[in-house]
Amino acid sequence: MKLKEGSPRHVQISNWLRKQLENGVYKADEKLPSENQLCEKFDVSRVTVRKALQTLENDGLIYRSQGLGSFVSDDRTRQSLMQLTDFEEDMKRAGLESSSKVIQFKPVSVTEKVASMLNVDPDSTVIRLDRLRLGDNQPIAFDITWLPMFYGQLLEGYNLQEKTIYGILEEDFDIPVKKGFFRIEAGNAATDIAEHLGVKKRAALLIIDRLSLTVGEKPIYYQRRYYRSDRIVYELTAERDSKTKSSPGNMPLREFSPVINK
Structure with a gap:
């Protein structure tokens, strides 16, 4: 998916994901596409994708779990x-x-x-x-x-x-x-x-x-x-330490x- 010129790429990605959530494409607690999948979809770096996801997380629309990915928030915080x-x-x-x-x-x-x-x-x-x-x-x-x-x-x-x-x-x-x-x-x-x-x-x-x-x-x-x-x-x-x-x-x-x- 090609992004338009103008606003920063991470903003466009977060806006696209926001619209998906508003339209009910993803349900509460459903996992979103992985960072790699989003990178490929929009042809951007992982840093750009992470900025987009951070924006949505700051707005309380998604939550991220270490090692598992990003998920749609429900009415719990x-x-x-x-x-x-x-x-x-x-x-x-x-x-x-x-x-x-x-x-x-x-x-x-x-x-x-x-x-x-x-x-x-x-x-x-x-x-x-x-x-x-x-x-x-x-x-x-x-x-x-x-x-x-x-x-x-x-x-x-x-x-x-x-x-x-x-x-x-x-x-x-x-x-x-x-x-x-x-x-x-x-x-x-x-x-x-x-x-x-x-x-x-x-x-x-x-x-x-x-x-x-x-x-x-x-x-x-x-x-x-x-x-x-x-x-x-x-x-x-919890995070597993490979050294131990x-x-x-x-x-x-x-x-x-x-x-x-x-």
Whole structure:
């Protein structure tokens, strides 16, 4: 296919692909022609094709998977967990307006597990914050967050319906969140969690335990998040290192991202 003179070639290719998508030539999650196929079709370099695909990806029309190719986006947005993000940032990337409903915010006696995670004495008191997390006013997740008293007291007086812990600590107190550890498992909704999320009791949930640390490996909070499994799944992309074929455990993680179903 010969391109016209005038606008840059990558723009013409992206416009052609855009029209194909608008006309329904390619369906949601359907794979687009490969870079080589597009190079041959338009008689252009791979650099030009990649620029065209990047334009469509930036517009949210396609998504690319390392080693697999380019695919048509559906109504779900991919977000990366290779970066440490909070709920507001995740929802923004998904094109949803985030908000929260505070269920409780109060001092509680620490459990053995929470004491271990926060590195506090077993007889300590910590701040517990329970929130229903919403995307476009629809329940997405329910959080139970435990904070050492020092960090918990910094949140007092803030509108936790709208502000995030990361935002308050980093922007107002210059306390950076430097590292996070995650543990993901499947579980079932207890009665109270089910009521908040609007699902049936014992409905399948995706549960994420999260420990966030600041400078000096100091725990800021330990959190247990219950995601509605009909609203979110996780996708994993790993790259095989040819130099370490005998050691699968060394396969570097390229992307680990939640996909939110609107």
